[in-house]
Structures are given as structure tokens and as C-alpha cells.
Amino acid sequence: MTNLKIAVILGSTRPGRNGEAVANWVLTKAKERADADYELIDLLDYPLPHLDEAVPASRGAYTSDHTKAWSAKIREFDGYIFVTPEYNHSTSGVLKNAIDYLYAEWNNKAAAFVSYGSLGGTRAIEHLRAIASELQLAHVRQQLSFSLFTDFENFSAFKPSPVHDDAAAVLFDQLESWARALTSVRS
Template sequence: MIRVAVIIGSTRPGRNGEAVARWVHDLAVRRGDAEFEIVDLKEVGLPHLDEAMPPSMGVYEHPHTRAWAETIASFDAYVFVTPEYNHSISGALKNAIDFLYAEWNDKAAAFVSYGSAGGVRAVEHLRLIMGELGVADVRAQVSLSLAADFENFSVLRPAAGREAGVTAMLDQLVAWAGAMKALRAAGDYAAASVGDS
């Protein structure tokens, strides 16, 4: 069974991300083609990146890094629920991503964003980051407007059609997650392709 993490990408007090993530999760668990679990960066509680070795080396000194690596490695795909802060993602989300490398590789990702402009600029940054990590990000995304999809900018009230958007996004994500899982199962394809060039 494909395992998907719905990652809450904000740790700010009063954040909207938790309600958005729970909404996505509630819709996702109705499906029968994957397992979905919320991963809350606030509960993970990572410090600022404090590993001496680059994450690509896979040498993790601290217990919190090893625990985070185990969590991320256990999933086949990710739905990043992200706010937009200053045209980008939150520092907490970038920090959490930067702690690891191989655990992200050859997985699939989708994005649900929110903000005054729907959070689309944060997603554009996330797509660049995912590309560097070898994560296949799907085209369909859900962008929530603080004005149109939230009451008083704080209570989630998704506009009509948003559920269909989540369904389309998850359809793509689960399909890509299955393809990437098969790719990972094929073994050391990356080293082989590099050697052939």
C-alpha cells in the first residue's frame, strides 16, 4: 500500500495549516488506494539544522535527525501543506526538508498552499527544491485564498470545487507514487545510468 504523509508546513501559533491539512486528510482517507498520515512539524520539533555533515552523506549525529529520517523514509509520497511567507515557504518547512537527502529521493509530492495570493509562489519554490531532491512533483495542486476560502481569514471554508481539486491532485500523486516505488524497487538504476553516459 502506498503511504502518504500530509506535512503541515507551518509551526506558527494560530496557523491555518493545521485546519487545511486535516481537511485534506479527511478527504484522502476516504480513498482506498493509499494510506494517509498527518506529519506536523510543530510536533516533530526540529531545531535549526545542526548536523555537521551534509545531508547527502547520510551521516546523522543527532537522535532528532535519525527519528526524522526514519519518519520521512517510511513514506512513498508527500502532500506539502504550505503557507506563503514573503513569496516563499516557511523557514520551518525549508529547515525540515534540508535536514535530509536520500530519504526524499525518488518519491512523489503534491502541494496544497494558502495565502493572500493562494500560496502559489511558495509552491514554485517547493517545486525547485523537490527537483534537487529527485522528487517527482505532480502538476495538479490546490491553492486556497485567505479571502475566498477562509472566513475572517482564519476559519477554513473551502469554496465550491475545492474537493474536486484535492481528488485530482491525489489521483496524480498516488499514480506517481506507485511509479516511483517501482523505480526504487528496481535497484541501483541511477548509478547504472550514470555509468552508461
């Protein structure tokens, strides 16, 4: 049985972003696992303009090279961990835009969510859950939410509480289980 491929998608491109440290922490924890290969996908490396495809993503008729490159990258994976900040009680605009570019590439795959913000970013996750459901992206129950007050020193240096280690293990277990189960749905 081949290893699953799971992307850790860093959903912020903001200068001085806290998300990079969070995503790297997630990736470090994920790399300790044996049943899946995890890869960081930084949206800085995929500079997508505001959605500029004339045809809805559900048709898959992409015309722009940036969309085709994004599609090819996302298509590689069996599952995703979305690392999102909470901006104005929701996810970041850049992450929402990147998700909206595609449709079939997300279908019948698994997703998990990691957030950070003043209230742990939980409202951003709730919005992402609704978006994932529309994309036929099966999202797992376990999530990780990091508070700017308790998991960051001076709101910028990421120092997660050890309590998150056990929660991360559950998140990975659930995500890998669902991702593996959905491979049969896609075949």
C-alpha cells in the same frame, strides 16, 4: 499489491496557524480513498532546530537523535503532500529547514503541494517545486491553492469553496499514480 503510504506534512508551527485546518481538510479528503494510507505529519511533533548536522544530508551521516527520528519517519512513506503557508513570497522557514535535514529519504518518491495565503500561496509552491527537483522528488502538476480572502472567513476560519473538491481528487490521483510508479525505481 500493498497500499501506498503518503504523508500529509503540515509545514507551519506558528501559533494560531491556518495550516492545521487546511491539513486536516486534506487528510479528511484523502481518507476517503482506497489505494493509499494517508498520515498527518505535524512539524510541531518534530521540533528540529536550525540545521545542526555538520555533514551534508546527501551523505546520510546523521549524528543528532532529532535528525535520526525525522529520517526514520520520512523514510516510511512513498509520497508526500506538503501543506505550506506563503510567507514573504515563499514557503515557511520551518518547512524548508525540515526538508533540508534529509536527502535520500526524499529521493525517487512523489510529492504534491497544497498552499494558502493572500494569493493562494502559489509562490510558495513554486519555490517548493525547485527544492523538490533538487531532491529527486517527483512533483505532480495538480496543486491546491487556498486564498485567505475567499476560502477563509475573517482570514482564520477555513471554509474552502466546493470547487476544491474536484481539484483535490485530481491531486490524489496524480500523486498516487506517481508514487506507485516510483516504487519500482526504488526497488
